[in-house]
Amino acid sequence: MTKGKGQTGEPTQVRAAAVLRWTEDMDNILLNAFSEEVTKGNRQDGSWTTEGYANVLEALRVAVSPTMTKQHIKNRMKTMKENFVEAYDLFRGLSGFAWSPATRRFEAEDHVWEELIKEKPHAAKWKKTQVKHYDTMKELFGAD
Template structure:
């Protein structure tokens, strides 16, 4: 039986990352080419003979160990906890640890002092596989429960809300596709908050749309009123223009008087009179005082 040391694990993880970067890992599974390359690389660096089964078994062990603390601390997203790359520990205040250990996860106490080597490399390799979890079992198992409760597909938050309210489906049997692992499901309060948020957003969108239509309608009404006002103002200007008294200039009056062949002294007297009296000037030109 091959005994793995921390140094061997470190070289193996680097070899896996190299093959992953080169595209020799498809849908989370290393190809035969990847295993051949890793066997050769480890043999060269460690001067040891490895087989494909050695690597596959160690990969499974590393992945299982990673799943234990990754799911427990939700990556590094569990409130109050942080990963310290120097101490290689998950760290938190004592009361946070006490709450986790005493209330929900008694077995978590070992991770308070147990160092985790190569966490970053392990996370890069396996975190994506844990993105939707593993602690709750495989999707195939959950699908059996789902088929017993409902054949309907829930594609919207409204559908989920309806099924939850009628107890046709529970959070435990809300599942995903085959061969995908499911993490611990959110609480009913969290789901309800998400549903309410979705409904509030929809209601807000409808209110905003309604307000936009009202504003547009009001703007159209204002535009029509402005057009109508401009038309009225234009008609009023025409009427005022037509009703305005024609004012003749001195040159116009004098030229008109000359056309009458009057004596110069009479032209002068008439000119002075007509300049002061536009009504008489209108009469001279043969026009009424007002048009």
Template sequence: MGKQKSMEAPSSSSLRWTDRMDKFFIDALMNEVVLGNRVDGSFTSHAYDNIVKECSEKMKLPLTKDHLKNRLKTIKKNFNEVFDLFGASGWGWNEVTAMFEYEDEVWDSLLQRKPEAKKWKNTPFPHFNLLAKLLSKDRATGDESGTAKEKRVHMTPTITESSDKSEGTMEGKMGDSKDSADSKKGKKRKATEDIFREEISIIKQGLDNVAQALREGNEVIEKGRPQVYTTQEVFEELSRMELDPITRRKAYRFLNAKQMRVRELFGLPPEERMVYLMEMMINE
């Protein structure tokens, strides 16, 4: 028998991405950001190696870097379009329907100004919140799939800002180059710290909610739970009554035999307890 043929990678045109596949992909991208494998808005080769491996295993498909780069290019294009239309204008994004929602008159006004928004009125855009965390800060750097020349153009404003501080000297430019590199490293660290801080905040909020629910539950339990009196409290109460030692010992055994008797007795005003105790012992 011949050897079983290994699964061939699908062509980019034949590969159909689903929302579930996109979620795997976006999660993998976010993880690489946390690991520091995105530099100047572009994912490193090492990042793509990790993502190819992770997504291929989860999706059960022999994916390649080209598959992922092409998909990211499409995701960025759609995100930029959606973000420009809705991201900064206070529109509500419904996580359940994965669509932007507002009154019809607001939609009508938007469509008059931007007819291209029509397709998003009834078209879901899943994972918008995740993509906003991943892509909104890097939109100024352009599409990472662009050419090296395009990337240099996108980087020019950053270099120009550094050059303005150098007062035109060569020493200043060299110093600013170092400052720029340090600044990029600082931004990468800050982006990673921001993601960690946000995730920790979400976890903390969840733990706070659980703790609050436990506290409220314990309060309800405590309110509904009958009070239990100790034998010492029973003896101290009997000692305050004018009882002879024999009667006091009998009353002590009688009350401690059933907590219900103790609660019944302690529910009365102190001045009525002795008479009620005698009545209970006689009628028992």
């Protein structure tokens, strides 16, 4: 089979192997591992120590996949943190809203939502979007 200019079969296979689809169970393992590192003192001044990352990586390699890399962890934490920060910054200090661990959403009366959405249209998505792991993320990153 002829390959196009600059194409080979191997890089696509390597990239496909590097793609990791995270599940909620994997997220739980990841966040629990980071929480454990906090209790060990492996997060200082808002940054993870080398030992902390190594411990988290080892926990994920044992529980999830032996091919897990530090980059997989960093990428997932970046995504999770971006979602958390958006919701945290929006709802922090707002009256009329309450976090519900059961539904994993911020809840409020309809008129309170309407007022917020009128002022900040981008907030509409949070009316129906869950913020998974909010409590744990708040413990890990709320002070950041």
